[in-house]
Amino acid sequence: MTLTANSQPSDDLLSLDPAAQELLFTAARTANTFTDDPVSDEQLQAISELAKWPPTMANTNPLRILFVRTPEGKDRLGPLMSEGNRAKTLSAPAVAVLAVDTDFHDKIPELLPFRPQMRENFVADPANRERLATFNGALQAGYFILAIRAAGLAAGPMLGFDGAGIDREFFSDRPWKTILVVNIGRPGPDSWFDRLPRLAHEDYVQYA
Amino acid sequence: MTLTANSQPSDDLLSLDPAAQELLFTAARTANTFTDDPVSDEQLQAISELAKWPPTMANTNPLRILFVRTPEGKDRLGPLMSEGNRAKTLSAPAVAVLAVDTDFHDKIPELLPFRPQMRENFVADPANRERLATFNGALQAGYFILAIRAAGLAAGPMLGFDGAGIDREFFSDRPWKTILVVNIGRPGPDSWFDRLPRLAHEDYVQYA
Numbered sequence: 001m002t003l004t005a006n007s008q009p010s011d012d013l014l015s016l017d018p019a020a021q022e023l024l025f026t027a028a029r030t031a032n033t034f035t036d037d038p039v040s041d042e043q044l045q046a047i048s049e050l051a052k053w054p055p056t057m058a059n060t061n062p063l064r065i066l067f068v069r070t071p072e073g074k075d076r077l078g079p080l081m082s083e084g085n086r087a088k089t090l091s092a093p094a095v096a097v098l099a100v101d102t103d104f105h106d107k108i109p110e111l112l113p114f115r116p117q118m119r120e121n122f123v124a125d126p127a128n129r130e131r132l133a134t135f136n137g138a139l140q141a142g143y144f145i146l147a148i149r150a151a152g153l154a155a156g157p158m159l160g161f162d163g164a165g166i167d168r169e170f171f172s173d174r175p176w177k178t179i180l181v182v183n184i185g186r187p188g189p190d191s192w193f194d195r196l197p198r199l200a201h202e203d204y205v206q207y208a
Numbered sequence: 209m210t211l212t213a214n215s216q217p218s219d220d221l222l223s224l225d226p227a228a229q230e231l232l233f234t235a236a237r238t239a240n241t242f243t244d245d246p247v248s249d250e251q252l253q254a255i256s257e258l259a260k261w262p263p264t265m266a267n268t269n270p271l272r273i274l275f276v277r278t279p280e281g282k283d284r285l286g287p288l289m290s291e292g293n294r295a296k297t298l299s300a301p302a303v304a305v306l307a308v309d310t311d312f313h314d315k316i317p318e319l320l321p322f323r324p325q326m327r328e329n330f331v332a333d334p335a336n337r338e339r340l341a342t343f344n345g346a347l348q349a350g351y352f353i354l355a356i357r358a359a360g361l362a363a364g365p366m367l368g369f370d371g372a373g374i375d376r377e378f379f380s381d382r383p384w385k386t387i388l389v390v391n392i393g394r395p396g397p398d399s400w401f402d403r404l405p406r407l408a409h410e411d412y413v414q415y416a
Contacts, residue, residue: 013250013251013254013359014254014258014358014359014360015231015358015359015360016228016231016232016357016358016359017225017227017228019225020224020225020228020358021258021358023223023224024224024232024262024354025258025259025261025262025351025355025358026258026261028261028262030263041415042221043221044413044415045409045413046221046222048409048412048413049409050222050229050233050234051233052406052407052412053233053234053236053406054232054233054236054350054353054354055238055353055363055365057367059404061406061407061412063412064412064413064414065412065413065414066413066414066415066416067413067414067415067416068416069415069416070416072416073416076416107407107411110405110407111404111405111406111407112404113404113405114401132367134343135342135343135346135367135387136346138343138344138346138347138349138350139346139347139349139350139353139365140350141346141347141350142262142346142347142348142349142350142351142353142354143233143350143353143354145262145263145347145350145351146232146262146350146351146354147233149224150222150223150224150228150229150233151221151222151223151224152222152223155263157263157347159265159340159343170416179343193322196267196319196320196321197318197319197321198260198261198269198319199260199269199315199318199319201253201256201257203315204256204260204269204271204272204273205252205253205256205272205273205274205275206272206273206274206275207249207252207274207275207277208274208275208276208277208278208280208281208284208378
């Protein structure tokens with residue numbers, strides 16, 4: 001089997017059915033415009049509850065989610081997005097601010113009940129906590145983006161924002177640090193350009 | 209609808225069919241032992257080619273994958289895993305060393321052809337490149353773990369390894385930095401303990 005940069009995997013090698021492959025991985029696209037169709041809180045809850053199951057380091061689950069969907073919430077978030085992301089964020093029916101709890105170790109006794117003392121390993125080194133929270137939170141952000149697609153919606157992840165500003169505006173009472181902002185909705189008109197290329201297999205995969 | 213920590217999302221809120229929800233998110237488990245069933249290179253290729261489509265910052269795709277599955281490769285990798293991870297890594301039919309290309313910006317003219325000059329933004333600051341490569345590589349690692357499950361296989365992601373040692377042993381000729389190691393195979397006997405809890409919805413999700 002030879003795969004070029006834009007070919008699809010053979011179906012017989014995957015257990016996931018072709019429609020689901022397309023929904024989550026191969027046909028889904030990052031949306032840049034959105035329709036007015038509302039996204040309900042029940043949908044946002046279902047997305048979060050689906051995304052929470054895949055693995056994190058020692059089950060620490062550092063990801064935290066703030067769903068912004070009211071006009072008041074948008075008024076607070078909009079000025080903190082970079083100029084190139086502001087209009088589309090304001091037009092999205094729902095926006096997920098993905099953050100990590102830099103005090104995630106305080107939940108270890110609850111989440112890893114057979115080894116609560118692991119909490120102590122993280123007390124002395126806040127910089128290491130932030131590094132591990134960001135890494136594991138990014139893994140969870142990957143699960144979350146695919147969970148948005150599992151709800152039949154388009155995701156629009158963005159790194160262009162004033163993270164310290166968002167933390168001050170929304171999380172001043174807790175040790176949460178914003179890592180990614182994701183627009184959520186149904187794709188609107190001219191929502192994307194042509195699909196961008198990916199690397200050729202041999203340029204990103206090696207075998208030993 | 210009230211969801212408790214261990215309930216499943218209602219099917220009518222998700223487009224992804226229930227079997228696929230279970231395969232990727234809710235029933236799949238992190239495996240700690242593996243059967244002898246081989247994992248073919250064609251399967252590993254299909255997993256990689258499925259995982260490469262979801263989004264990264266400016267389509268930079270910094271993730272690189274080294275699949276280790278020969279006895280010679282295992283002999284080189286084994287001593288670089290932490291003691292608690294060594295036996296299971298040696299017993300897995302295939303192991304993915306996930307790394308990021310800290311010179312990912314050199315691929316921007318290929319991957320973002322309408323804006324090749326964005327490469328210049330990253331030349332002067334290697335520390336920022338490494339930070340962004342690690343973050344976007346972790347997003348891709350999340351997609352990759354679910355793509356392993358999409359192939360009907362179990363993933364076993366691990367952070368306990370000598371990363372600098374792996375980079376020296378396998379990537380001495382290139383600027384790749386290891387971020388995660390993932391065992392791949394079919395679950396063996398006693399492959400996991402009881403499922404660990406997740407946070408209650410209100411402890412990780414807020415609405416504004």
